[in-house]
Amino acid sequence: MSWVAQVKEKLQDKLVLALEAAKAAGEISYQELPGFIIETPKDKNHGDFATNLAILLAKQAQQNPRQIAQIICNNFNKENSWVENTEVAGPGFINFYLKPGWLSPGLRELLQKGSGFGDSLVGAGKKIQVEFVSANPTGELHMGNARGAAIGDTLANILAAAGYTVEREFYINDAGNQIEKFGLSLEARYLQLLGEDAPFPEDGYHGGDITQTMQQVINISGDKYKNMESALRREYLTCYALEQKISAAKTVLAEFGVEYDVWFSEQTLHDSGAVAAIITELLESGKAHEENGTIWFKATDFGIEKDEVLVRANGIPTYYAADIAYHKNKFKRGFDKVINIWGADHHGHVARLKAGIQAVGYEPERLQVILMQLVRLLSDGEVLRMSKRAGTYVTLQELIEEVGVDAARFFFVMRNADSQMDFDLDLAKSQSVDNPVFYVQYAHARISSIIEAAKAEGQAKGASAEANLDLLLEPVEMNLIRKLLDLPDEIAYAAATTSPHHIITYVMDLASFFHSFYNSCRVLGEDPELMAARLALCKATAICTAKCLKIVGVSAPTKM
């Protein structure tokens, strides 16, 4: 448990004791202890902690909340605690003012733990999978995929820091209709490149990358497939192109800082009979039935508006059927919970999939889908609709080259997945200096520089837990320490709410507190003891800043 949490718990115990004492003395009457909270007031004038206990008791006790608060304060035993003073405020809050130096043990703990500070065990023993990006392997990864990549990878890092065993997975949609179309498009381009007058499929993939890939095939093996039987030719070309696309995706994602544990092929679910098994299972349990050659899942029995097709009239299973099989496979692999990050345009699929999961015997709550609103692209102040057809999309590769990994990841994680965000290309390119990522990185670089300077003067040993941390009594120092000690709770909170953007909000605040401290307190050249304490505070700030940046997948430079 973090130091702040320990102090809080002690406070809570003592509050309950005070209340019981008051009851025993007949000063107040109540039946049940309400679920009160102890919080950190936003306004520093309201003390270090505050509780709403008295307000919640008012009804039961049939007394004025401020009176109750006063009674509790009178019965509160400050001995053997950090509490220096209590105060009744507002509608009946009790504010606690703690003794100077109460933060020192926490700061010492932080310095001792180093980069492990912030980790917790709230998820210990639980296994979670995060599946993200999972883009069709028929084209290049684009900016929308980049948002998913940044959010998914960061979320996985957060969950790992919170003690969960985490696996990252990319689901490769290498089966079904779109692969058919892909194959037809490849074949057409291939033949066209060889001078044939091959018609391009109606709604095929028009991307130039497909032509390039086919040019590669010709460079390698000439017209080897030209006179082959069409179906076989498509199989060869598709196989080659898929391998290329997947390998390219791996490369660019790795460049973006994302490494997956598992690349899972949809096709293997068909090959292994897992999809067929699901369909049989649903038929046999009466949850599906055949009608005119089509197999329907009775989704309406699970609260869905209409039944869903599992196998089309042409005998080919739907993506939906494969997805049920896929999620059963996930649960059989022992994940307590699986999280999917999807574009919001797939939200209609969530309820259906949950119904399917339930139908094959798993609690739908074990699947969480994080819907990510789509990225709107702005250029010259105009909204560009991202479209592969129109060629108005930015690839992940281009994004990395033009904006950089640090700025791009920071930017994508900064906003709630629910927000429909605008990405101003011109701003990202031309004014990237204004990106908040630099604000945070600058703080880290500044600290590194101070510590280097201290080393040069032979003072580096000061930046340690041995310093007399009780000397850090300036308000800007206390604010900074308090913020630093919030990190474990922030990570746990971000994990519990699966909201990566909280980490950004936190680290921006942290940087702000540090810059304020820096501007009003000197570190080097002070009295040796005070300098040692301040160096330790700087070191602690660097530790927490680097920790957050690492979680987000952004570098923590020592100089800029």
Added chain:
RNA sequence: GCGCCUGUAGCUCAGUGGAUAGAGCACUGGCCUCCGGAGCCAGGUGCGCAGGUUCGACUCCUGUCAGGCGUACCA
């Protein structure tokens, strides 16, 4: 029509039922002979609208308006 998401400052966005709702950008003025001025300090405007629950609502509920996205034998 029905369903999901979103409406908070001029713009982009934070905000865990608590006290006087925040940050960045943009605008104005100030700040180190000294540790990195990519920094700090100050300046003002806002919770789409209407009800309800609550001691207390940006937060929960209902209705309504606006935008986005779904509502396939596509994925």
